[in-house]
Each structure stands twice: as structure tokens, then as C-alpha cells.
Amino acid sequence: MPRTVTVVGGGLAGLTAAIAAAERGADVTLHEAHHDLGGRARTAAAPYRTNEGPHAFLTRSPHWAWLNDRGLVGPVPPLRPGDVRGIRFHHHGALRRTPPLGLLRLLRFxxxxxxxxxxxxxxxxxxxxxxxxxxxxxxxxxxxxHHDPGALSARFVQERLLRITGFPPEVRYPRGGWQTIVDRMAARARNLGVRVETGSRIHSLTDLGAGTRTGPVIVATSLAAARGILDDPSLTWPSGRTLLIDLAVREDPRDALALSDLDVPGYFERFTAQDPTLAPTGEHLVQAQVPLAPGAPRDEALAHGEVLLDLGLPDWRDRATHRRDALADGRTGAVDPPGTTWRDRPAVDRGGDVHLAGDQVAAPGVLSAVACAAALEAVSQALGRFRPVPGFRPPAPRSAVGSPAR
Structure with a gap:
């Protein structure tokens, strides 16, 4: 008989865990509190397909290869040479085309x-x-x-520095937004026999029927939600506090592709440079991300974000067709203070056949790759001694169109 696995949370970590467990022949049920799957990877409906948070794929991550091998990535627009030339840096109060050359000396470490x-x-x-x-x-x-990356662990920041300065750039955005990835993952899970229960909010493990539960549980939620579900106050780890400004403007050839502030942390990127389908024809879709210190007023980050937009998008206020501001507090993944590494974060194995997955869990990687790595580790632990159903074979993997695995 296949072993029963229960997954709590239908974001990227939960869907990854559900698919991986079902591929090994487990009988999987996934509970999602909202009526839509995706968690922070959801994408708003057209005409402005903004992400619910800051997201990016890094193509040299194992997560990318895992998705790509299963045909879940879909078309990914290529980077054009002109895109890289559209990147700007704000340093010493002026716009520049290159960051300080001295940072190149760090790239050998x-x-x-x-x-x-x-x-x-x-x-x-x-x-x-x-x-x-x-x-x-x-x-x-x-x-x-994070509002002060220099105060974080040197190893943690160095890993991320190497990932964003590699050439060719490895950052990619799926065509149609992250929702397209979520939809493919959901279809894959259902095709493997996963029962998906949306609108099913789990407040504690007793909601799953403690007396009848016969298999492992994978809690793939934020740490804040997991603290309540598992009644475990130790499930904490620092994260960032970031103001997001989603903006659509009518096109102007003077618009920068991306602008990074080197004087005070802040950044914006024009997502429609890679995927014009995210906004109506003739419009750019931009997201600005401005880290904010704990307790600092939201208006402070808002003012900084608008200054960045002034620098990179001339006359943007006169061209704006859509705008949405949001504060992501503790929802941007883990940051490691000095003296810690990813291994010091809350462990995947919580004992009692309960496992944890998410982007603030003890798993390696950058950005969404942490959630995927944690989910796969949770499945490995949950089914480590379980033998798949005799004769079970997962569907043969296939490569995504135009997106070779790396």
C-alpha cells in the first residue's frame, strides 16, 4: 500500500513536496488555506500581471533543473544583448553604467x-x-x-554577489508570470493523483485528525504560520522588510531596464523587457523593491522608491497607467546574521514524522531554490525507508521549450 503523505501549504514548497512524494508512489493530500494555489508566487490577473512579491529564477540553481526536467518551466524569454546595456547604477548621487570596479576583486572568493x-x-x-x-x-x-546587507554574514552575501554578477546573467522570468509555473505544477500534481484541497485552512495538526493520520506531514508554510500549526515558538529566523512598488507606464525609449542604488539599498527592474505579455502593448511593467529597517516608516521607503523611478523612468508620473504599493514584512526569505549559515535555520525534520519546508528553513540555495531544496529534503526524510509501489513509474521528464537546464 502506498504511504500517505499530507502537505500543508500550496505555494512553491508545498507543490514541490506534493509532486516529489507522488512521483515516489505516495498517496498525497495537499491542503491550501486560500482558494488559489501559489502562495507568494501568485500572479495578478491581466492586464497587469504583477507578481505578489519579489521573485526570480536563477538558472544555475538545482530548482531550475528540477522544474525544467519535468517540463514545468515553459517558455522563458531570452536575454538580448541590449537588455544588459540598459542596466544603471546610482552611486555618489549620479547614474553610472557600471558598478565600482573594485568589487571585481571579490569575485575570486x-x-x-x-x-x-x-x-x-x-x-x-x-x-x-x-x-x-x-x-x-x-x-x-x-x-x-535587507536594509543593511553589509551587516549580514560575509559568506551569505558573497554567495549572492557571485550569483548576480555572473555572465551571462542567470536571472530569468517565466513568460506570463510565476502563475504559469504554479498552474503547471498544480496540473502535474493532480495528474499524479494528488488530492488538492483549497480553502482548507489548517490551524494545528489536530485538524488533520491526529487519531487517524497514518503518514508523515510536510508543513510548507511561512514560519509564522508553522509556529501556530506546530505550536513551536522556536520557529523563527530573520528576514527582510521590503516595500514593493508595481508600476505600469507608457513606453519611452529613455527608460532603464534596471536601476540599482549603491548609496542606499534599493532597486527596480522592468519585467516587460523580457516578457512584453505582462502588460498591454506599448506599456512597461516595473517593480521597485526598497528594503526598510524594522520600525522605519513606510513613507521613508516610498519616497526612496519614487526617487529611483525618477532617475530611471523620466516623467513616469505623467505616463503611469497602473500602480500598486505593498509591504512585504518577513516574506522575502531568510537572511543569515554573522555566525550563522543556512544549517542553523529551523530544521526540516521536526520529529514525530513531521517535516518543514519553505524559504526560511535549513536548506541551501538562493531565493526560491531554498523552498524547493527544503521540500525535496522533507520528502526524502518522509519516504526515506518507504519503497515505491511495485511497477510505479513517474512520467518521463521532458525539457521546457527554449529553456535548457543548467
Whole structure:
């Protein structure tokens, strides 16, 4: 008989866990509190297909290969040479085409050779000077979503620095927004026999029927939700606090593709440069991301974000056709303080056949890859001694069109 697996949460981690468990022949039920799957990977409906949060795929992550092998990525628009030329940097109050060249000296350090017990600013300042080190730290805010990346673990920041400065760039966005990935994953799960229960909010494990539950549970939610479900106050880890500005403007050839602030952490990117289908013809869809310190007023980040838009999108207020502001507090993944690594985050195995998955869990990776790695580890632990149903074979993997695995 197949082993029963219960997954709580229908975001990327939950869908990954459900698919991986079903591929091994488990009998899987997935509970999602909302009426739609996807969690923070949901995409708003047309005409402005904005993401519910800051997201990006890094093509050298195992998560990308795992999705791509199953045909779940779909078409991914290629980067054109002109796209890279549209990137700008705000440094010393002026717009520049390149970041400080001194940061190149840091790129020869592999993350495992960088100390985890030192903060990045101190470690980098000793090598390239404090001014360039601070600008380099602020550059990584695009993947740290933190108001002071220089105060984080040197190893943590160095890994992210190497990922965003690689060439060719590995950042990719799926055509149609992240919702297209969610929809493919949901279809894959259902085709494998996963029972998907939407509108099913789980407040504690007793809601699953403690007396009748016969298999493992994978809690694939935010840490805040997992604390309540598992009644475990120890499930905490620092994250970022980031203001998001989603903006659509009528096209102007002067618009920058992306602009990163090296003086104070902040960033914006024009998503329609890769995927024009995200907005009506003739319009750009932009998302600005401005990290905000704990307790700092939201208006402070809002003002900074609008300054960045002024610098990179001339006369954007006169061209704006859509705008939405949102604050993502503790929803942008884990950040590792000095003296910690990803191994110090809340463990996947919680004991009692209960496992944890998500982007703030003890699993390696960058951005969404952490959630995927945690989910696959949870399935491995849950079904480690379970033998698949005799004769079971998962569907043969296929490569996504135009998106070779790396």
C-alpha cells in the first residue's frame, strides 16, 4: 500500500513536496488555506500581471533543473544583448553604467572560503576599502531584500554577489508570470493523483485528525504560520522588510531596464523587457523593491522608491497607467546574521514524522531554490525507508521549450 503523505501549504514548497512524494508512489493530500494555489508566487490577473512579491529564477540553481526536467518551466524569454546595456547604477548621487570596479576583486572568493562569522562589510572593507565594500553590499539588496546587507554574514552575501554578477546573467522570468509555473505544477500534481484541497485552512495538526493520520506531514508554510500549526515558538529566523512598488507606464525609449542604488539599498527592474505579455502593448511593467529597517516608516521607503523611478523612468508620473504599493514584512526569505549559515535555520525534520519546508528553513540555495531544496529534503526524510509501489513509474521528464537546464 502506498504511504500517505499530507502537505500543508500550496505555494512553491508545498507543490514541490506534493509532486516529489507522488512521483515516489505516495498517496498525497495537499491542503491550501486560500482558494488559489501559489502562495507568494501568485500572479495578478491581466492586464497587469504583477507578481505578489519579489521573485526570480536563477538558472544555475538545482530548482531550475528540477522544474525544467519535468517540463514545468515553459517558455522563458531570452536575454538580448541590449537588455544588459540598459542596466544603471546610482552611486555618489549620479547614474553610472557600471558598478565600482573594485568589487571585481571579490569575485575570486568562493563562498565556502569566506568566513560566516564575520559581517560582509568588515570582511570586504579589508580587501577593497570601506566605500567600495558598502556599495557592493548595497548592490546585493536585489537578492537579500535587507536594509543593511553589509551587516549580514560575509559568506551569505558573497554567495549572492557571485550569483548576480555572473555572465551571462542567470536571472530569468517565466513568460506570463510565476502563475504559469504554479498552474503547471498544480496540473502535474493532480495528474499524479494528488488530492488538492483549497480553502482548507489548517490551524494545528489536530485538524488533520491526529487519531487517524497514518503518514508523515510536510508543513510548507511561512514560519509564522508553522509556529501556530506546530505550536513551536522556536520557529523563527530573520528576514527582510521590503516595500514593493508595481508600476505600469507608457513606453519611452529613455527608460532603464534596471536601476540599482549603491548609496542606499534599493532597486527596480522592468519585467516587460523580457516578457512584453505582462502588460498591454506599448506599456512597461516595473517593480521597485526598497528594503526598510524594522520600525522605519513606510513613507521613508516610498519616497526612496519614487526617487529611483525618477532617475530611471523620466516623467513616469505623467505616463503611469497602473500602480500598486505593498509591504512585504518577513516574506522575502531568510537572511543569515554573522555566525550563522543556512544549517542553523529551523530544521526540516521536526520529529514525530513531521517535516518543514519553505524559504526560511535549513536548506541551501538562493531565493526560491531554498523552498524547493527544503521540500525535496522533507520528502526524502518522509519516504526515506518507504519503497515505491511495485511497477510505479513517474512520467518521463521532458525539457521546457527554449529553456535548457543548467
Amino acid at each position: 568562493a563562498p565556502e572560503k569566506v568566513p560566516a562569522d564575520a559581517d560582509f562589510l568588515s570582511w570586504a572593507s579589508w580587501r577593497i576599502g570601506e566605500e567600495t565594500a558598502r556599495a557592493t553590499a548595497n548592490l546585493t539588496a536585489v537578492v537579500c531584500f
